[in-house]
Each structure stands twice: as structure tokens, then as C-alpha cells.
Amino acid sequence: xxxxxxxxxxxxxxxxxxxxxxxxxxxxxxxxxxxxxxxxxxxxxxxxxxxxxxxxxxxxxxxxxxxxxxxxxxxxxxxxxxxxxxxx
Amino acid sequence: xxxxxxxxxxxxxxxxxxxxxxxxxxxxxxxxxxxxxxxxxxxxxxxxxxxxxxxxxxxxxxxxxxxxxxxxxxxxxxxxxxxxxxxxxxxxxxxxxxxxxxxxxxxxxxxxxx
Numbered sequence: 001x002x003x004x005x006x007x008x009x010x011x012x013x014x015x016x017x018x019x020x021x022x023x024x025x026x027x028x029x030x031x032x033x034x035x036x037x038x039x040x041x042x043x044x045x046x047x048x049x050x051x052x053x054x055x056x057x058x059x060x061x062x063x064x065x066x067x068x069x070x071x072x073x074x075x076x077x078x079x080x081x082x083x084x085x086x087x088x
Numbered sequence: 089x090x091x092x093x094x095x096x097x098x099x100x101x102x103x104x105x106x107x108x109x110x111x112x113x114x115x116x117x118x119x120x121x122x123x124x125x126x127x128x129x130x131x132x133x134x135x136x137x138x139x140x141x142x143x144x145x146x147x148x149x150x151x152x153x154x155x156x157x158x159x160x161x162x163x164x165x166x167x168x169x170x171x172x173x174x175x176x177x178x179x180x181x182x183x184x185x186x187x188x189x190x191x192x193x194x195x196x197x198x199x200x201x202x
Contacts, residue, residue, distance in 0.1 A: 004095065011102050018109035022121075030118045030175035037167050038112060038125045042105060044160060045136040049098075051149055052140050060152035067156060071163040074171065081174035 005053045012046050029084075033077045040070025094143030097135050104132030117183035118175050126168040133160055 019042065022035035044063045051059035111124030137157040141150040176191060 001091075008098060008102055011106060015105050015109040018113050022112050028118065028175075028178070028180050030171060030178055030180055031121065033171050033174070034118065034122050034125060034168075035112060037164070037171065038109070038129050041129050041133050041160060041164055042109075044156065045101070045105065045133040048137050048140045048153055048156070051153075052143060057148040057152060060149055060156060064152065064156045064159065067159050067163065071167055074167040078167070078170035078174035081171075082177040084178060 002053065005049055008049055009046065009053075012042055012049070015042055016046075030081055033074065033081065036077070037070065037074045040066065040074070044070075090142055090145065094139045094141075096139075097142060098139035101132040101135030101139060104128045104135065108132060118180050119172065119182065122168055122172055122175075126164060130160060130164040133157075 016039060019035045019039040023032050023039070026032045026035060044067050047059045047063035047066060051057060051063070105128075108125045108128035111128065112121050115121045115124055134157045137153045137160070141153040141157075144150045144153075182189060
């Protein structure tokens, strides 16, 4: 069981690196915003698997708080993007 | 028995997560990336949380996983909608073999009404 959870955490780390690639070389600012949002949702699943691995339940509290903060940050970035022009 | 069902659900959720991130890297413009990544990653994370709940039973971890799943299921499409609207107002164009742009068709009527 522990081996399976380590493999699952490795898969999620690979997915997070794909998001980091899109954050690093996204052509426009909304691409980076999408990647930040997706990275937050993936890390919620990461915290859930950590809670399964260690058997402690405060990791799920960390996941709930992370989901809240990620949502608020994404909404703030989206409202910021509406106001800025994109002059090429 | 619950352990095997939980592991199967977690594996399916991991596959959805990885495919959503491959779509985030591979697709051509912001709107296709948004729809591929948001829908499949939301489903994948919800399935991971359901799998954790099935694996551990309805203890503290399982109930918190269910609450977190409901929260992700509500907030992630809302954030995607806000990002799509922000990206359109930001001025990002659609990728070139485009089919339809209903939002641009609806804009002049609103401007005329104002």
C-alpha cells in the first residue's frame, strides 16, 4: 500500500511539473493563470494522498484551506486580467 | 474490499489528472487549454478524494475529503469561467483554425443597447 501511494505521489509530481512548464513559458498571462489554478487543484489531491500515507487527518484540513486560498487567488487574478489591455 | 475499490478509484483519478496536464501542455491556445485542463483535472481530483473517503471509511479523514470534494466541485468551474472571461477581455485571440465565436457576435448588440 505504501509503495502504491509513493508511485501515485510521483505521478502527481510529474503532472505538477507540466503545470510549472506552462507557468514558466506560457505565451500570455491568462495561460499562467490557468496553470496556477490547475496546480492548486492538483496539490489538493496531493495533500489527500499524504493524509492516506501518514494516517493523520490534519492534511485534509490543509487541503481544504489550500483549495479556499487557491480559489480566491485565481478569482483575483482573473478580475485583474479583465482590467488590463493587451497591446501587442 | 473497501481498500481495493478505493485504490481503483484513485488510479482512475490519477489518469484523469495526468491527461488534463498533458492537454495543458499540448493544446494550442488559452481556451482549449482551459477546457481540457479544468474539466479533467477537477474530475481527477474529485475521484482521488472519493477514493480516499472509500479507503478510510467515514472517519475524520473521509468526511473532510467529502467536504473538500464538494468545495473543489463548486469552485473550480467558477474560477475557469472567470479566467475565460478575463482572457477574452484581456484580448487573447482564438487559435487559427477557429470555428465559431459566439461571444464576439453578442458584443455589438450590448454596445448598441448602452
